[in-house]
Amino acid sequence: MSIADPEVLDAPAPVLPWWQRLLRDPAALAAALVLLVVGICAVAAPVIAPHDPFASSRAIMQPPVWAERGDWLYPLGTDGQGRDMLSRLFYGTRLTLIIGLVSVGVGGAFGSLMGLLAAFQPRLDPWVMRFVDVMLSFPAILLGLALVAVMGPGAVPVVVALAVATVPDCARIARSIAVSVMKQDYMEAGRALGVSSMTLFTRYLLANCISSIMIFISLRFGQIILIGAALSFLGLGARPPTAELGMMAAQGRDFLLFAPHIAIIPSVLIFVIVLAANVLGDALRDVLDPRLRS
């Protein structure tokens, strides 16, 4: 069959499944791979960490293996207390990711539910949205500061603050998506068929909004990780001796001159994770729901 064959020309371009279209974009493919590797390292931290992340050794501030005096015993060097950087990175990534995922998950779920309910029950709409407006007046960092002031530094107040800060934005987006879904004919058809409100809400409304909402949440993930890391860097988040990437960078601050790797390696890892999340989120949006592009 030649190119000029009219049948070939007339055939519509085949529509690939969304994940195949996504992985055709080299940037998105790279980002997905990075997140996969980072995720595996975080989950498998206790198995793959070569050393105890909390045990000090006599090799203090040893540089990474590519620098002079580097040693394969500690591939990424050691920190100011002689703890293995690589092992601490595995554990630190784990905590950083957990903080991000839990806050985005909990906050996203609450926010989406509020937004969907507001669209589903017009009586609730003004109340929910007024409440959301008030919540929007507290940026995440302020909530974090306030909660830490009350509860003392720790990972829990940071997670609560980040989750609460995710709620209003998510509610707004979920509402605007749900309002357009509510206008569709199939919602009317469902009602006419006498489907129960519960089914109408879950099987008709939620099912048609969920992918757009998930894209928005994935775009928030990077920002949430950054704010969490910043709070930990300031000493307001996870407490020593736990490893958290932002906190590890803060611990390296005092040794910036003699052993810059202690601060730089965790910071670069945060950058890579957030960059990958942002690139993948953007690509997902372009493939799944170009309407969301603002």
Next chain:
Amino acid sequence: MIDQILRRLLISIPVLFGVLFLGFGLLVLVPGDPAIVMAGPTATPEIVAAIRTEMGLDDPVLVQFGTYLGRVLQGDLGRSLISNKTVISELGAAIGPTAELMFACLIWSVPLGIGLGTLAAVSRGSIIDRAIMAISVAGVSLPIFFICLMMIQYLGVQWRLLPFIGRGGPLWTLEGIRHIALPALSLGAIFIGPVARMTRSSVLEVLKLDHVRTARAKGLSETRVILRHGLRNALIPVVTLIGLQVGYLLGGAVVTESIFSFPGIGRLAVGAILSSDFPLAQGTILVLALGFILINMIVDILYSLLDPRVQT
């Protein structure tokens, strides 16, 4: 016009109450006895008892909130447990430097972001567009403390170009400018990305409109079309979007001030929280929240002034 501004002011009243209630709630929510927290770890039982009566902690919560409101309206936010100065005077000394830092950050990052965003929109799809967008995604993904540390490491320590500790004086003195340079560069670096992205999409929207096509049809030069007919209209949404990013900038300022020991509200807040200086922590959070609301309000009003189509 005045109607709109009044309506906007009315809308912020519940928010204002929310913020004040948050400030008050901070004290009520503290686990344990607020009087002990207020009095600090070294206080004797008599002092705690005196503070209990003074604060009216045995009154019903709503009465307490009323008393608290009355005190705040009179500018009485208590005394710092560490310095024993009044919280209001500590805050007064810190507001100026924070405002300076914000100004010094916006003055270079917003024009640069708008310029880059416009350039990207005009050369849509080209290598320039992709490079600018890649830089802005990277900028949005960088932890602010990393930028600060690198500034200190290279511009401060190794090349000894600029000082990196504290504030040198008011912004109109040479020392003031030299000291604020690194914090303002760091904070601005995280702001260019969002501004460039917003400008790009806004300019792209406007360039599709009829009046731009008319301008082209009139035979105006492309530069004129873009600057006079495109960018001017595109900037309206950018103004609001910049306003919406104030929270983001505020977070950056808290970190930047802490790292550079810049004596603003953010550093004051972090220091107060870390040293359990409760009255001061409460005051700083209150002021930060009020500032945030105020800026958003100004931006909203500005928006309706710039674009008469918008009804607030």
